[in-house]
Amino acid sequence: MSDRQATILWLRRDLRLSDHPAFMAAIARGGPVVPVFIHDDLVEGLGAAPKWRLGLSLADLAARLEAVGSRLILRRGDALAVLRSLVEELGAGAVMWSRLYDPQSIERDTRVKAALKDDGVEVESHAGHLLFEPWTVETGAGGFYKVYTPFWRAVRGREVAAPLAAPAEIAAPAAWPMSETLDDWQLGRAMNRGAEVCRPYQRVGEEAAQGRLGWFMGEAVGGYNAARDLPAEDGTSGLSENLALGEISPRRCWHAGMRAMEEGKPGAETWLQELVWREFAYHLIYHTPHITSESWREEWRDFPWSEVEDDRVLAWKQGRTGVPFVDAAMREMYVTGKMHNRARMIVASYLTKHLMTHWRIGQAWFEECLTDWDPASNALGWQWSAGSGPDATPYFRIFNAETQAKKFDPEGVYLRRWIAERQRGPTSTALSFFEAVPRSWGLSPHMPYPEEPIVGLKEGRRLALDAYEGWKT
Numbered sequence: 254m255s256d257r258q259a260t261i262l263w264l265r266r267d268l269r270l271s272d273h274p275a276f277m278a279a280i281a282r283g284g285p286v287v288p289v290f291i292h293d294d295l296v297e298g299l300g301a302a303p304k305w306r307l308g309l310s311l312a313d314l315a316a317r318l319e320a321v322g323s324r325l326i327l328r329r330g331d332a333l334a335v336l337r338s339l340v341e342e343l344g345a346g347a348v349m350w351s352r353l354y355d356p357q358s359i360e361r362d363t364r365v366k367a368a369l370k371d372d373g374v375e376v377e378s379h380a381g382h383l384l385f386e387p388w389t390v391e392t393g394a395g396g397f398y399k400v401y402t403p404f405w406r407a408v409r410g411r412e413v414a415a416p417l418a419a420p421a422e423i424a425a426p427a428a429w430p431m432s433e434t435l436d437d438w439q440l441g442r443a444m445n446r447g448a449e450v451c452r453p454y455q456r457v458g459e460e461a462a463q464g465r466l467g468w469f470m471g472e473a474v475g476g477y478n479a480a481r482d483l484p485a486e487d488g489t490s491g492l493s494e495n496l497a498l499g500e501i502s503p504r505r506c507w508h509a510g511m512r513a514m515e516e517g518k519p520g521a522e523t524w525l526q527e528l529v530w531r532e533f534a535y536h537l538i539y540h541t542p543h544i545t546s547e548s549w550r551e552e553w554r555d556f557p558w559s560e561v562e563d564d565r566v567l568a569w570k571q572g573r574t575g576v577p578f579v580d581a582a583m584r585e586m587y588v589t590g591k592m593h594n595r596a597r598m599i600v601a602s603y604l605t606k607h608l609m610t611h612w613r614i615g616q617a618w619f620e621e622c623l624t625d626w627d628p629a630s631n632a633l634g635w636q637w638s639a640g641s642g643p644d645a646t647p648y649f650r651i652f653n654a655e656t657q658a659k660k661f662d663p664e665g666v667y668l669r670r671w672i673a674e675r676q677r678g679p680t681s682t683a684l685s686f687f688e689a690v691p692r693s694w695g696l697s698p699h700m701p702y703p704e705e706p707i708v709g710l711k712e713g714r715r716l717a718l719d720a721y722e723g724w725k726t
């Protein structure tokens with residue numbers, strides 16, 4: 254065995270053992286494999302909820318690795334500096350990782366790859382986070398897709414390789430390098446008392462994710478077409494948190510969906526289409542990285558959105574706008590770390606249209622609060638809702654939260670679940686919002702619910718349309 258046979262596996266958003274091409278490639282090199290997670294500036298910059306959720310995932314992965322005789326090494330610092338020092342300590346000959354596609358990760362990974370190669374280290378980046386690498390899907394004219402439906406048509410018939418099994422054994426180095434601990438990192442610090450409230454809603458790790466996928470395909474996908482629009486129902490897969498951190502691979506999801514489709518389950522194709530929305534979001538973030546920070550359509554960059562975080566924006570964040578559907582959804586996110594997709598569209602519409610506030614403010618708040626936060630899907634979701642993005646809903650399509658509630662929550666179950674103030678005997682779920690929020694917000698379930706919306710639905714619609722007309726001309 255050469256003295257450069259050890260391989261470092263740099264884990265990031267691929268926190269699983271099965272269907273992990275980079276892991277298998279590291280094992281195939283034949284020497285010991287040292288899995289490492291680096292707490293660098295990108296991790297430091299995560300919002301409170303996704304950072305806390307990452308910590309739960311790392312703890313789960315560390316336990317899984319130990320069960321197969323391996324370990325998860327934790328190090329804090331600049332990624333290149335940490336990898337260089339581990340290469341030196343271990344005498345490692347190679348570093349491998351699964352690719353990421355957001356602009357910050359690409360910038361970092363390109364720099365790290367070039368420097369390690371200059372040092373004479375073998376470096377390989379592998380697929381694993383997506384079904385289709387963004388540069389492999391091209392329009393007839395040779396460009397990238399800007400519209401979802403032709404993107405879906407281009408990929409739906411493609412061969413997707415079957416998921417790989419988890420390694421049964423991972424060779425360990427003669428001596429494990431020093432590791433920091435998750436306790437040292439305190440990834441949940443910014444969650445404060447919210448962590449305890451939010452914890453029961455998290456389905457953490459590979460085993461839980463695969464179990465949920467099995468449940469969804471067995472019990473729920475058949476009813477997905479109708480249930481996916483009903484925020485009070487448990488009618489969607491709930492796998493976004495697992496996909497965001499790579500606790501489950503999209504390939505595993507794809508194959509499960511395909512099997513359900515072949516079995517004639519009615520919602521399966523729609524579900525696969527949703528999975529491909531995630532791919533589309535990554536296709537766009539790769540080809541047009543400005544989607545994360547600027548209105549994707551250039552002409553929208555001077556739209557008169559406010560970027561001031563005034564009292565109305567605070568009311569939106571705190572679930573106190575006086576528009577029950579909006580408030581229920583914002584509270585759902587604060588308590589569970591997730592929000593139903595229809596609710597995401599409604600709160601985004603209310604912020605960017607009724608409150609005439611820039612989508613970036615909403616994007617940043619979601620980044621703070623979502624345990625399924627994903628750089629690509631969040632950016633696309635916001636720009637789609639605001640009207641500034643690719644294949645976006647037209648700006649003048651303004652959701653009416655009241656009509657939406659009547660249609661998709663006709664019995665008011667979702668509203669009662671989340672808004673305590675409007676009830677005599679509120680549920681513990683509704684009350685838990687007040688246990689999760691910062692004390693500094695000064696909220697209590699005994700406060701009266703706002704009598705009037707901060708901006709009425711009709712009034713806000715008119716203001717938004719007037720602003721749009723004025724801007725267009």
Ligand SMILES: Cc1cc2nc3c(=O)[nH]c(=O)nc-3n(C[C@H](O)[C@H](O)[C@H](O)COP(=O)(O)OP(=O)(O)OC[C@H]3O[C@@H](n4cnc5c(N)ncnc54)[C@H](O)[C@@H]3O)c2cc1C
Binds near residue numbers: 638
């Ligand atoms: C303003 C806004 C912000 C959003 N931010 C995020 C985010 O930060 N992270 C995130 O994962 N999703 C985001 N979405 C997309 C969507 O709301 C969630 O993916 C979905 O609610 C997750 O629930 P689920 O796992 O039960 O989905 P299912 O309905 O079971 O769908 C299966 C999977 O498909 C993908 N998917 C579904 N809908 C979409 C979509 N519209 N766009 C992209 N991928 C999709 C997800 O990975 C999801 O897990 C956002 C949507 C909007 C409108």
